[in-house]
Amino acid sequence: MNKRNLFFFLSCSIVLLIIVIQSVVVPKFFNNEIMPDISLIAIIYFAVNYGKNVGQTFGFIQGIVLDSLSGVPFGLNALLRVIMGFLLGFFNGKIFLDKFVLPAFFVAICSFIKILLLALIVIIFPIKLNITIFSVKNIIEIGLNILLTPFVFAFFRFIDNKINISRDNT
Amino acid sequence: MHLNRGFNRSITIFISLVIISSIMLLSNESFRATKEGTLTVFSLIQSGVSKTINFTSSTINSVGELRNLKNRYDLLNQELEQYRAINREFLEIKRENLEYKKLLDLKNNLSSKSITCEIVGKDPSNLSSAITISKGLKHGIKKNMPVVSEQNGLVGVVGKVISVGYQTSLVLPLLDQQSYLAGRLTESRYEGLVKGFDSINNYLELDYIKKIAENDISIGDLVETSGMKSLYPKGYYIGRIVEIKRVEYEPSLKIILQPIIDFSKLEYVSVILTEGAKNE
Incomplete structure (x- = not known):
């Protein structure tokens, strides 16, 4: 297994x-x-720093596990996160995420898009799931995501620097 | 060209993953095994984490719990002390109750009317073995009234009232050397005079029993009040023969008795209300 993998x-x-x-x-x-x-x-x-392939693969794996641990139909999170990973991969090499402000802003937007995307999937697929786009629960989740982002980013940056892998613009 | 190939690869992967996800989403039941398998793997981690957290939180909580337990322990200790005191009181009351029951039985057994009294004091001068009882003139006690008590199922003579106060009275026990009363051997019916002999070792002496009675009496025989010309009513036990002495130059036997009543255990007595006691 190479450093990147x-x-x-x-x-x-x-x-x-x-x-x-x-x-x-x-x-x-x-x-x-x-x-x-x-x-x-x-x-x-991962999508912004390493591209679409990494983003969507990462999203798929995370989604499968989340689907297994949650009560939602199997595949919902996988599909959602594959799409998120793929779309976010387009920003690879195009934006620079600093330590605090931009990641937090980016995460807030992505969290909201995730909810919209979820609502869209629920409409397209025959899934019985009650999705409310504007709800207190969603606002709290977005807030928590914003708060945690600097720490999560700092953590990955730390591992990234330790392993010192090359970036792939795909 | 290279970028295009990379993009195509990404699109291919994306479409593949979307198709797989969509199939999973549409045919939920077919992937139940996959979901359950993944869940099994991660549930092991969940279970381990949960146990670790529970252990950690319970360890942390146990520190606070220990403090609570300490406080509770102190409180319970205080309560235990209170209960111990109550228990002591209860045992005392129980014992008193037993005594009262005995006295009640004694009172019922006594042919004459009587007053139950508690021993509240002893002679402070140490010059006599007199005891103070809790009833006096107010309660109808008169001088020379006989005092009896019950021990081991036998009603025995304690002594007589020698002084009466308003609230308390003084009783001269049989053991006192100033005490005299007429006694009779229960079995052989020989009569004699019982007097205090050794108040320290708790012995009485029975005098004036003729030597001819020697064959009819034995150690362990009971002596009771004769009722003859005495302030003591007939039939109350005085003591038990522990020694019979034959003195050559004396016409009668010298008999040593152990009183029926153990004076060291005495707590309650009954004063028999005899008529004209004061005059005797």
């Missing part, structure tokens, strides 16, 4: 682990059970 595998595993831990920890300490979408933040980071 090792980095992706490691990052993907860490994100999955965080998601699993998050699914256990949050309900124990908070009542509202609204969690930040760490997976989406990771997809943004």
Whole structure:
């Protein structure tokens, strides 16, 4: 396994682990059970920094795991995150994400787009899922995503620098 | 050209993944095994994380819990002390109750009317073995009234009232060397005079039993009040023979008795209300 694959595998595993831990920890300490979408933040980071292929593959794997752990129809998160990864991959090499402001802004936009995309998938596919685009739950989730983004980005940047892999503009 | 090839590859991957996802989404049941398999793998991690968190939080909570337990322990200790005090009180009351029951039985057994009294004091001068009882003139106690009590199922003579106060009275026990009363051997019916002999070792002496009675009496025989010319009514036990001495130069036997009543255990007594006691 080369450095690049090792980095992706490691990052993907860490994100999955965080998601699993998050699914256990949050309900124990908070009542509202609204969690930040760490997976989406990771997809943004990888898609913008490493391109469409990495973004969508990353999104697909994350989606499969999320579908398994959640009660939504199997494939919903996979489809959603593949599309997100692919679309975000278009920004690869075109924008520069600094440490705080731009990532937070980008994540906020992407979180909202994710909800819109979810609503669209629910319309296209015969899925019984109640999606409200403008809801307090969504606002809280977007807020949590914004708060967590600098930390998640800093974490990946740290691993990135340690492994020192080359960027691929695809 | 290179970029185009890369883009095409991305599009191919994207379309493939979208198709796979869509198929999964449309034929949900077909991928149940995949979902369950993935869930199984990650549920193991979830379970492990959950257990770790539970263990950690319970360990952290246990520190606070220990503090709570300490406070609770202190409170319970205080409560335990209170209950111990209550228990002591209860045992005391139970014991008193038992005593009262005995006295009630004694009172029912007594042929004459009587007053139950508690021993509230002893002679402070140490010059006599007199005891103070809790009833006096106010309650109808008169001088020379006989005092009895019950121990081990036998009603025995304690002594007589020698002084009456308004609230309390003084009783001279049988053991006192100033005490005299007429006694009779329960079995052989020989009569004699019982007097205090050794108040320290709790012995009485029975005098004036003729030597001819020697064959009819034995150690362990009971002696009771004779009722003859005495302020003590007939039939109350005085003591039990522990020693019989034959003195050559004396016409009668010297008999040592152990009182029926163990004075060291005495707490309650009954004063028998005899008529004309004061005059005797």
